[in-house]
Amino acid sequence: MTIYDISEKAGVSIATVSRVLNGSRKVSEKTRRKVLDIIDRYGYTPNAFARGLGLNTMKTIGIMCADSSDLYLAKGIYYVEEKLRENGYDSILCCTGYELEARAAAMNLLITKKVDGIIMVGSNFIYEKDSDNQYIANAAAQLPVMLLNGELNAANVYSVVSDDYTSMYDATLQMMQSGIKDIVYFYNSTSYSGMRKLAGYRAAMLTQTDSTEGLEQFYRGSHEDIHAMTRYLKDLQETGLQFHGIIAADDTLALAAVKYAREMNYRIPEDFSILGYNNSMLVNCCEPELTSIDNKLETLCQHLITILLGLLEGKEMPNRTVFPGEIIKRGTTR
């Protein structure tokens, strides 16, 4: 069933059918009715390839993500996909893992598939080495590239980010003001936003201490393995390091911190404070419940899509928008 069949049955030309299909206004109401009627009587759907060939777009956005099973990234994908579909676009998903090469390959694949734009969900690896980001800049030469919680100074690359620096700065200061000075920063990602968080922590610490040496702890293991994270903290304690607070770069790490503190028989929050990040469902999973920073993921995604759609309509759009986060106080901090 093609446009020819329809045009024949409706007694009009294929151009008219095409116009009806595309909502062009140059069709009389009567003709439109007739064509629409035939179309759904015969259950015709246009061939997406042919259409793509003619229009040179298929209303599809590529989503790149290191790991769709990551709690936070999965939510990002969810919001982005939802809002795209509400606007008549759909999404090709590419989960790349964390290797640069795989990411660059995925990017090319998406471009080959003729997506109209690319959204990078999660900021991993942005900013590691400057040259490592070349693949993004290259892609941006052909289509708009949106960075959710990432940043890159290149033409046609647009960022929507949470102000992780400030959130972390404020939270750290708050914990210090509650009387804890020996706060470990526990993180597992060197992504753009990961680095911003670390910087916020560090800046706040340095307002009251000389150095954060030894306190910044980078955990390399599995992002899901709470056991291993807990063990890491125990090992750390056994090296002789004193600490009575942990600020974690995400809720999973924070949960491990809670576990550690319990095993050490610290009272939380009287003897030991813990702060998480992302305000995910995990905050309710421990006793006491986790204080965590909400970085307003849904809002970020909403804006990101608005900007992308604007770009696709040829409008000028801001190439960097920043949203504040919010500290959600619960039981693990004073």
Added chain:
Amino acid sequence: MTIYDISEKAGVSIATVSRVLNGSRKVSEKTRRKVLDIIDRYGYTPNAFARGLGLNTMKTIGIMCADSSDLYLAKGIYYVEEKLRENGYDSILCCTGYELEARAAAMNLLITKKVDGIIMVGSNFIYEKDSDNQYIANAAAQLPVMLLNGELNAANVYSVVSDDYTSMYDATLQMMQSGIKDIVYFYNSTSYSGMRKLAGYRAAMLTQTDSTEGLEQFYRGSHEDIHAMTRYLKDLQETGLQFHGIIAADDTLALAAVKYAREMNYRIPEDFSILGYNNSMLVNCCEPELTSIDNKLETLCQHLITILLGLLEGKEMPNRTVFPGEIIKRGTTR
């Protein structure tokens, strides 16, 4: 840059270029070299639409999923997507929510986009009413439909499922044999596999009790809100129902159960047993850690993809494959 440009620069016809591109063997080695050389000198990539038009496929699989931010489904998407890409396919993702209408619409959209097959990740709503599944059967008339943890008796629909019934049956029996008779079944989904789990629980209970009346508790609220789940259990207790064990249909519900038991000051597992399902990262999030059933999601996904790829090559494939689960014993059961 089109195939014409390349053919001209290489001094051959477009047919030859096309043959090189498609790995046809009817090209001399010398010509192939020459063409390949030009292609990558000019960085040419074939137009996916034109190619799709000609070949009537774009090596793309549609993935349907109710909620990509669900812990379990997200993992499913992850595995499926990974294995597809390893085999040269990529994926269009549609998150539909749980409404039938939205699911049917998403299905049509995928078909319109000319995907080569559809994978339904998670079994929600399959089997609710028979007529509700018509949209799946219809889609299957046009392309293979794969059900991960779902089932439907229709042509060209293939299932790969975990044997949830048996897992749940065994686990329930085991808990009863440990001495607990008043076990609540705590669930929140009427999906196919949800129903199978329930049936397993029920069958096991009925080997030792007359009825499970009042013990099967269907929770309707948010799938992430542990507070609400805990409250639900408290309310239940306040109605006067006696229970000293909870078997939950997923780990989130089980975590709420742990929380409930702690708040009631039960000792776990001495006074109170809890079983989770999915063996997700959540099992480490409580004290004691959660006994949970592992339904081998990665294995399921691997087989599902193998079957799909087989079908796409025109092979005969089994339309139903079942894998056993495994009870992973931890601290919440005796």
Added chain:
DNA sequence: ATATAAGATGTAAGCTCTTACATAGTCCGT
């Protein structure tokens, strides 16, 4: 009534590939 503008529809070219069929070139056996 006539010229003109506006609106509706049709014609045909174009988008970039794939591939059946035609042709040209090679090699073999007799």
Added chain:
DNA sequence: ACGGACTATGTAAGAGCTTACATCTTATAT
């Protein structure tokens, strides 16, 4: 040396849509 059987390559016809441009209607102004 010639017909036949290959192999390598080219030609041209699709594949199903969009859209600029041409044409035909109809309404409007004079």
